[in-house]
Amino acid sequence: MSRRIAIISDIHGNFNALSMVMEDMEQFEVDGIFCLGDIVSMGHQTNEVLDLLYGLDHLSIIRGNHDEEVLKVLDGMPTQIKGAEHDHHVWVAGHLDLRFRPFLQSMPLIMEKKIMDLDVLLTHYHLNPDDTYSSIDMSPSVETLGAIYEDEPYDMIMFGHDHMQHHFESDRQIFINPGPLGITTNGLAPYTIMEIDGDDVNFIHRKVPYDRSGFVEGLKKENPPAMDFIMNVLLKERG
Ligand SMILES: [Fe+2]
Numbered sequence: 001m002s003r004r005i006a007i008i009s010d011i012h013g014n015f016n017a018l019s020m021v022m023e024d025m026e027q028f029e030v031d032g033i034f035c036l037g038d039i040v041s042m043g044h045q046t047n048e049v050l051d052l053l054y055g056l057d058h059l060s061i062i063r064g065n066h067d068e069e070v071l072k073v074l075d076g077m078p079t080q081i082k083g084a085e086h087d088h089h090v091w092v093a094g095h096l097d098l099r100f101r102p103f104l105q106s107m108p109l110i111m112e113k114k115i116m117d118l119d120v121l122l123t124h125y126h127l128n129p130d131d132t133y134s135s136i137d138m139s140p141s142v143e144t145l146g147a148i149y150e151d152e153p154y155d156m157i158m159f160g161h162d163h164m165q166h167h168f169e170s171d172r173q174i175f176i177n178p179g180p181l182g183i184t185t186n187g188l189a190p191y192t193i194m195e196i197d198g199d200d201v202n203f204i205h206r207k208v209p210y211d212r213s214g215f216v217e218g219l220k221k222e223n224p225p226a227m228d229f230i231m232n233v234l235l236k237e238r239g
Pocket of ligand 1: 012038161162
């Protein structure tokens with residue numbers, strides 16, 4: 001028996017990218033989709049993205065820090081991020097179709113999955129003991145990641161958040177970041193297909209062409225708060 005799972009992360013309100021990735025995924029006939037958080041914020045296509053994900057079968061989805069901030073705004077709770085980025089989250093919350101609020105709220109911080117014999121952790125990023133995210137490590141390695149998850153029972157750790165694609169394997173664990181699907185410096189949206197066949201585990205790292213300029217144009221037209229910050233992130237090469 002074999003299993004095929006698609007791994008996606010950091011969609012960031014980019015429907016143009018997500019829709020093309022979903023189309024690309026069809027050829028692999030996946031048994032499941034793992035989504036690692038930061039579904040909304042930065043991109044303007046909040047409701048289109050949530051609408052597409054909401055209807056998916058076999059979706060395992062967790063929240064990211066941006067989703068968390070938007071939920072806090074909706075709940076009137078104190079937020080972590082201040083300034084223009086906070087104003088941006090208020091803007092996203094204000095544009096959210098409220099029928100998607102329970103869907104966002106239902107996304108847990110982490111998820112543990114069993115695939116065939118493998119214990120898999122889905123987390124937006126590495127968590128501190130108090131469930132806050134640790135600071136971003138811009139150049140992780142199999143050693144640093146192995147040290148973080150040394151005492152954890154997982155065979156595989158999947159994360160996003162740093163907006164880079166990673167694939168590290170040690171004797172004991174595999175670490176995967178499929179890359180930031182919606183935050184790309186070019187018109188190629190990254191995601192990963194995992195194939196498990198008996199003891200064999202293979203990964204295919206895909207990069208799917210999408211209408212990035214249409215996305216950026218649409219975003220500029222909407223002109224949400226923190227546009228300088230967003231454009232800076234969109235234009236920055238990482239990893
Ligand atoms: Fe992100």
